[in-house]
Amino acid sequence: MSQQTSPPGGSGPLPATGQGSPAGPVRQTGSSPGRGSGRPAFLGHMGRVRNLGLFVVLVLLCVVGALSSDNFATSQNALVILTSAAVIGVITIGQTFVIIGGGIDLSVGAIVALGSVWCTTVATQSFGFGGMVFCALAVGAVVGLVNGLIIAYGNIVAFIVTIAMMASARGLAERISDRQSQVVTVESFNSLASTRFLGIPLLVHILAVAVLVGWVLLNRTTFGRRTFAIGGNQEAARLAGLDVRRHTVMLYALSGLCCGIAAIMLTARTTSGASNLGDLYELDSIAAVIIGGTLLTGGRGSLVGSILGVLVFTTITNIFVLNNLTTDIQQIAKGLIIVAAVLIQRRGRRTATP
């Protein structure tokens, strides 16, 4: 369905040839119907169109959900969906930054596990709520920092470094916890997951704040602008005087920090820390980023798209659960959606570039 919505907006206002002629662009100005919106970057435009397609998919899913189950279209269920989107949503924010910056972070799931285990050891719990939160955030940020340092200064590709970190961090988590689940006895920590504010779970508030901060950081700050630049053309960014290495380190540290936040949220939900938490989250977050319209090669992307991607996946899961369908079919549907989304994305790109 989104195929029907994307071409009219996707092809109209974009100059279609790569001729780059001196006369060409001038001539086109008059004939492009979608111009004059006053938005500075055409990027924003592309993002809007693509997000619209994804939004339509989400609405359609909701229609399907409402038709298939009486329990779907309730405010209670909406909160269930949002709550289950919260953890992977926060991780996906960091992943979006990393991918737009031209990298990839395969260690996010393992960092969540390590953060969760480390902040729930008997020793850490003795420091109480503040100690546990600080510990999870610090573990996430430091592991991300290590990723970034090796990638930027060791000149090893991100795929290899983060896949190595995925193994090591998960292994460390298993070693610390001895593969036992560590029950959280600090009640105030567990209440993070049960507390509601204005009738909405605190976890959903955390996601909302994280999305807002992430959006501003990506679209309104020098940091975000440089992220797009480095992902779009690393050599040009270096020659323009940007400190590409330092920025790369910060991107992975940011991703790690997001994992630290997610570790707190997930640990509070399950009221225990365990080394098997966050399994396959790297794939879920990357899938959400991809169907959200971010180029896997970097330089172009949208945070709102990523979050919509997360919501699409969690809504599907929810519909399947409500209809008592097994997870295997769920996985198949997920795979199909990823491929379909990329195909639609490429259609949009083909009209945009020569």
Add this chain to the structure above:
Amino acid sequence: MSAPLLEMQGVVKEFPGVRALDGVDLDVVAGEVHCLLGQNGAGKSTLIKVLAGAHQPDEGHIAWEGEPVTLPTPTAAMRHGIATIYQELDLADGLSVAENVYLGHEQSRLGFAQRSRMHDAARQLLRRLGHPEIPVTREVGELSAAGKQLVSMARALSHEARLIIMDEPSAVLAHDEVDNLFRIIGDLTAAGVAVVYISHRMDEIRRIGDRVTVLKDGRTVARGLPARSTPTSELVSLMTGRTVEYAFPPRPQGPDPDERPVLLEVEHLSRPGEFHDVSFTVRAGEIVGLAGLVGSGRSEILETVYGARRPASGRVRVAGSALRPGSITAAVRAGLGLAPEERKSQALFLHSSIAHNVSMSSLRRFARAGLVDARTELSATTDAVRRLDLRPPDPTRPVRTLSGGNQQKAVVARWLLTDCRLLLLDEPTRGVDVGARAELYALIRRLADSGVGVLLVSSEVPEVLGLADRVLVMREGRVVREAGALDLDESKVLDLVMEGSSV
């Protein structure tokens, strides 16, 4: 002359919003070098793609040996004997020379590639091209640009091409390699192969061209002019619709340049294998040119001054204080700016708008607590874009829609915003059409007049001589002559540059 090998009539190709070809006529006879001339955006690339079978024309006729043909796919074009050598050579870097030559039409038996047969055949083709020394088992990625071009040509020959289209083949070649290219073209045409040759360089067209067809705004404005005898001014005016020669702005008659403050001091700079013991100065308001062949160390010096490479020894001072070696950030802070050789891969963010490209090095100026103030950013970039007469003067447009000359202006605009004191220009007019060149020359002179020092690298000797105040001639990593631009002429510089090199 016999019937033309290829004849195109009234060919039209439309893309959404643009009529890229608007009535192109072209006829090519066997054994000639037919030059295609036109500004960027005149439709040359589209025309090539139509001939190569990559684009389908919307209207018009194409005849091959007098018979009407359609070229629905690249394979169909190749079957007729039309081969194309693109500017960005379309080779697989990870495959061997022989594998690239036979890519897509591997010699095989029962599905197994016959390697030795392909190796022998590829070796023979390279011998025919005068380069038997290129090993056919070598990975193409390890070859130089000239070597890759030869592989591309061998591929064309392997298809028994009768028409070879070459899109600015000399742009990636050094001086002596160009000579070899011309020799090969001579051999090909002697054997009856027709060559469609695209180039911006008038001297090349004079040297090897038989006839010239001029395109303007997607239309053929002149067809089959004699390449050697048509005056340059006529060709230029056909291309641009106005009469411009290579126009260099006048040098200022101001105060003696020696009285102006020294901006850049390069002292005994060396990088083994690239350049040795290079010393020179650039004063405020002065344009200093580095002339020399590709590989003589010119670009490397520029990049070392800029901090993109770390010198093995020597020092760079800007306005008296030493620059931290190997740090671009330090160089930019000290007021240096680089417009690199490869605009698209080294300078531009093609996904982004003009404004975002221009403000990239001065973002901090527009930010408070890390938040970019889009309004001041837009007004500053609009200002810079207007000052440089960049067209269209709308910084919100995607930078990739600009022509080569205007993209170069966007790169220069970036450094206007950093209050750059010393501009390093590496091949600033590469891929820029004649009309836009004159504008860039005037712009560079204006910047110098406003007190900016300019260090200019160019492969085109007339450009260095016409634009620079002082010229350093480089050969094999050493400065062999330093003189005022007026004290040198083209043949003197070429003598210095070529002396001792094996041509």
